Amino acid sequence: MHMLTTPYQSLHTDDAAAVEAVYALGHWLLGQDRHEDAATVFRLMMRTAPTDERGWLALGTCHEKRGQPLIALELYGGGAVAAEPSALCHLARFRTLWDLDRIDEADEALDAAREIATQNDDEEFLARIDMERSVRP
Amino acid sequence: MIAVGNYSPVSTVGAATGQGPSGAIASDLSLLPPPQEMPADPLMALFALQSKSQLLDVQSGIKDVQTNRKLREKAWKDMKAALAKARRARKKGGRWKTVAKLCSKLGKYGSVVAAIAIAVGTGGVGTPFALAIAGAALSSASLLQSETQFLQRMGMDDATAAKFELGLGVGGAVCTGGAGMAASASAAQQASDAAAATDKMDKLVRTTQTVQRAATATAGAATAAGGIASFQASQYDADATDHETDALRQRIEDQRLQRMFSEILEQIEEAQESEQRTMASLRGAIDTRDTTPLTIARRV
Numbered sequence: 001m002h003m004l005t006t007p008y009q010s011l012h013t014d015d016a017a018a019v020e021a022v023y024a025l026g027h028w029l030l031g032q033d034r035h036e037d038a039a040t041v042f043r044l045m046m047r048t049a050p051t052d053e054r055g056w057l058a059l060g061t062c063h064e065k066r067g068q069p070l071i072a073l074e075l076y077g078g079g080a081v082a083a084e085p086s087a088l089c090h091l092a093r094f095r096t097l098w099d100l101d102r103i104d105e106a107d108e109a110l111d112a113a114r115e116i117a118t119q120n121d122d123e124e125f126l127a128r129i130d131m132e133r134s135v136r137p
Numbered sequence: 138m139i140a141v142g143n144y145s146p147v148s149t150v151g152a153a154t155g156q157g158p159s160g161a162i163a164s165d166l167s168l169l170p171p172p173q174e175m176p177a178d179p180l181m182a183l184f185a186l187q188s189k190s191q192l193l194d195v196q197s198g199i200k201d202v203q204t205n206r207k208l209r210e211k212a213w214k215d216m217k218a219a220l221a222k223a224r225r226a227r228k229k230g231g232r233w234k235t236v237a238k239l240c241s242k243l244g245k246y247g248s249v250v251a252a253i254a255i256a257v258g259t260g261g262v263g264t265p266f267a268l269a270i271a272g273a274a275l276s277s278a279s280l281l282q283s284e285t286q287f288l289q290r291m292g293m294d295d296a297t298a299a300k301f302e303l304g305l306g307v308g309g310a311v312c313t314g315g316a317g318m319a320a321s322a323s324a325a326q327q328a329s330d331a332a333a334a335t336d337k338m339d340k341l342v343r344t345t346q347t348v349q350r351a352a353t354a355t356a357g358a359a360t361a362a363g364g365i366a367s368f369q370a371s372q373y374d375a376d377a378t379d380h381e382t383d384a385l386r387q388r389i390e391d392q393r394l395q396r397m398f399s400e401i402l403e404q405i406e407e408a409q410e411s412e413q414r415t416m417a418s419l420r421g422a423i424d425t426r427d428t429t430p431l432t433i434a435r436r437v
Contacts (some may be wrong), residue, residue, distance in 0.1 A: 024173075028172075050268060057169055061167065082272075088168050
């Protein structure tokens with residue numbers, strides 16, 4: 001069967017543990033400024049666990065650190081859909097769009113993040129969203 | 138195995154968590170959640186996931202699309218017929234709303250990712266896996282060159298990019314091209330039994346609507362997407378038939394888009410090979426980090 005038509009199946013427990021381990025590895029590589037190595041690890045994570053928002057976020061971060069905000073933006077956008085609902089991906093989009101001076105789109109992204117946080121009654125995250133916006137006049 | 142004790146707090150990466158703020162949070166902190174646990178054996182985990190990933194490899198998908206590219210002319214005709222059926226099906230009820238909602242998000246948030254997903258995915262467009270493959274392809278291909286070079290190779294010159302906002306503009310152009318090809322491929326595959334197989338029709342419609350939604354997102358930026366965008370806008374309108382036909386007739390900047398699509402395929406293939414090399418190198422690096430202290434210890 002073509003892989004793209006293969007029904008998505010939840011990761012087994014072992015796989016989930018492997019995802020955690022690989023995420024930790026990529027996180028560590030990113031912390032060592034080994035962005036390309038980290039990106040390789042996060043790509044692997046993303047392909048095997050596409051509904052995990054951390055893979056999208058982390059890979060986007062790698063590209064931002066390489067000075068590729070537009071690529072990062074696409075990845076955050078992909079994560080917002082694949083890992084839906086992902087307030088973090090929307091928040092990441094907000095930051096990147098704001099830095100690109102695409103203010104209207106940035107505000108839309110923030111609204112999307114706020115909506116998810118509101119639905120989840122996540123007051124901490126809502127506070128964070130407000131803070132993110134307030135520090136950007 | 139890597140010595141797990143080598144892990145240290147990553148102040149710039151893990152200072153803020155996605156679970157919510159803890160104390161004062163500066164806006165420049167990373168959004169990345171910290172790892173839940175330190176892996177006992179990250180190399181084994183790497184192997185495990187790589188093995189899984191290989192099972193999901195995109196290579197077969199690429200070959201399928203390349204083969205289908207040769208059927209393009211025939212596929213356009215098939216797609217036209219399929220779209221007409223899709224239109225009739227859509228009139229029967231609101232079952233497309235969920236699909237349309239997803240497609241809208243694809244177009245809005247992930248222009249290039251969605252486009253490549255369409256390009257590589259002859260089926261299952263919009264699934265997390267298809268998106269992930271597209272995102273990974275985008276990521277690895279763009280790492281091989283500068284962002285600007287990459288986007289230009291996707292068909293956008295400097296002036297156009299500046300005018301149209303790179304992300305969406307490129308997304309629209311790529312999407313339109315990829316859409317044509319992917320939808321064609323889908324139609325070609327389904328040509329023999331499209332009339333009878335409802336599920337296949339669903340896929341085709343889903344693909345088509347993804348294209349339309351993505352095109353809508355770029356309507357202001359990419360004139361090439363105008364025909365399809367207007368089709369989307371009027372999908373529930375009495376004039377839908379005319380717009381659908383128009384959309385199909387507009388084989389927008391066909392040669393350029395075809396080149397662009399080929400470029401995407403080449404880059405994905407390149408990226409796959411590069412990623413395999415990098416992964417091997419990374420495994421070596423991890424292994425070295427682990428064995429070196431052991432070797433030294435044994436000498437002592």
